Amino acid sequence: MIGFVNHLRLNDYTLGLPEAEAAVALLMQQPLSNVGETKLRLRSLLAKRKEEWERFDADFEAYWYARGRRRDRSRRTGNTPRRPTRPGVWNDHLERQNGHGDSPGDPRSCGGGGGETRAGEGRLIASKQTPLHARDLRHLADRAEMEEAERAAEALARALRYRLSRRYRLQSARQRLDLRRTLRRSLAKGGTPIDPVWRARPEEQVRIVVLLDISGSMELYSRFFLQFVKGLVAQWAESDAYLFHTRLLRVTEGLRERDPIKAMTRLSLMAGGFGGGTEIGASLKTFNDRYAKQALNGRSVAIILSDGYDTGVPADLVRELARLRRRARRLIWLNPLLGWRDYRAINRAMTAALPLLDHFASAHNLESLAALEPQLARL
Amino acid sequence: MAEAEAVEGGGGSLAAFLQRLAGVGYLADPALAAALQLSLQLQRPLLLEGEAGVGKTEVAKALSRLLGRRLIRLQCYEGLDASAALYEWNYQRQLLAIKAHEHDGASAEAIETQIFSERYLLRRPLLEAIDSEEPVVLLIDEIDRADEAFEAYLLEVLSDYQVTVPELGTMEARSTPATILTSNATRALSDALRRRCLYAYADFPDSERELAILRQRLPALEETLARQIVGFVQSLRKEDLEKLPGIAETLDWAGALLSLGFADLSTADPTGLQTTLVCLLKTEADHKALAPEAVSRLAGCAA
Incomplete structure (x- = not known):
């Protein structure tokens, strides 16, 4: 029996000593007359959440009849404790993590290099002499500048949080x-x-849900935005972050990682998706189907960070945006391209989406991100 | 009561327990029944998760009928706090007592011990449940709606069955209630709470069980129509809908069809059928998604 509990633990069940004791006591009390009933009883005792409840049968059979899945994840029991709430999507990725692990952040630095070469053809808004805050994020190319920008983003996120939550503290007489x-x-x-x-x-604190586009067209911005989102998530307890390109992935836990190297490692497993195509509609659908019910409530602000270049069908996007809008209190779309002179939201996806948004703003430099704050405060 | 005792002692096989549940009008899934039986044997709370409308609340009601115990229900909501769930001092009455004693010269200590005694305590559901002489069935409904702070508060009650009132000290349970917590999983519950409970996930019933429930609740329903209704709802649940219909919706719809005089879904007028779907589909998007053609296709398949 202890062996069985250990086996379940290896398969990511959260079990302590009391559960093992109770299970043994249960078996002693009721001799093994009917395996089916015993299995049902053990299941309600040992499984603690829906996923565990559903795969308990398989795990039970694997152990007692030595078939089916058998300790399939024991390879990574070393130093990567899994958060139990993480969605199943992570599972395929974590295996690969160790391979990617030794070059944290590297997959992105080539994206930054690309920014330098293309910097000339971009239309600059501010002159070169303007301080960092007003420069278009695309032009932050070299490493030191990038780090500076990241620090700024994190400070900004912190400031944003402070301003917004102070209101909360002042009234927190319960x-x-x-x-x-x-x-x-x-x-x-x-x-x-x-x-x-x-x-x-x-009033309860505002809850922020960020959906960040990391597709090819966003390549020059996404690393910076990722830092911004990381800052926001790390500073804000009630927040949730998702990355998407053609698929959607919840990354809140990854971003909450204190150690920046570890965090980047966890995120670098997404590198395969960085720079791919975009299907905003399909990604939003995944979000609406799987996460929205838990992630959004009446005090939620959903922020989409994307340039709106979508390869999916605009009708899909509109339908999913409408669903999202019904659940969230405010829907904000930040588009880095909006900062470009002469840019008009003329592509099909963006024009279709516009009427559904509460706020559509640029996000091409730090100032524009800072301008977001009153939008959030006005909830 | 003898029967109730037998259930408590874990007497009887699962089949017998299922039978008894059916006897009080609840047709349970064997897995759920096993979990319920175990929670009675071990006297531990049972956490019941599942979609809205799969009969989670009904489990507690059935259990209270089965055990012949009173059902105490605590409906959770956002902002539920200890004073609404556990206890509250009867402030107005305390004030009255102070006024009444103003002129008879009672000492301050005497008045204090008097007004902070159990007489002036308003019992809310949780305290009432553990303070009752006779054991009760305690239903904590939709725990996921309560704040996390309240969830933490609940831990003391659920693990030790005791309540701490600062002015009175710790109140131990006089009897252990059979506790059922339900959750719609709109938010993740803490691991600490999960660890203290047994767990069961209630799914939509399969067609056999749904048919049995339908027969039991609506005996007047024709067999063919009942089969068609179940077939229709089962295939409707496979559609891409925002809110899938639960058992309660099935029963509503069957009742509506019955009172409107539908006899056969496959030959029924599609537009008439469409109007009855208000019982099953609860959002505007779902109504739009299910065009009349789709309805008649489903009705045809169900037949």
């Missing part, structure tokens, strides 16, 4: 007696405060 009003009202009743007046509960 169900407290309002003495002044209570006394005032008591006058009508001969000075006995029979109806106490309570202060209202504070």
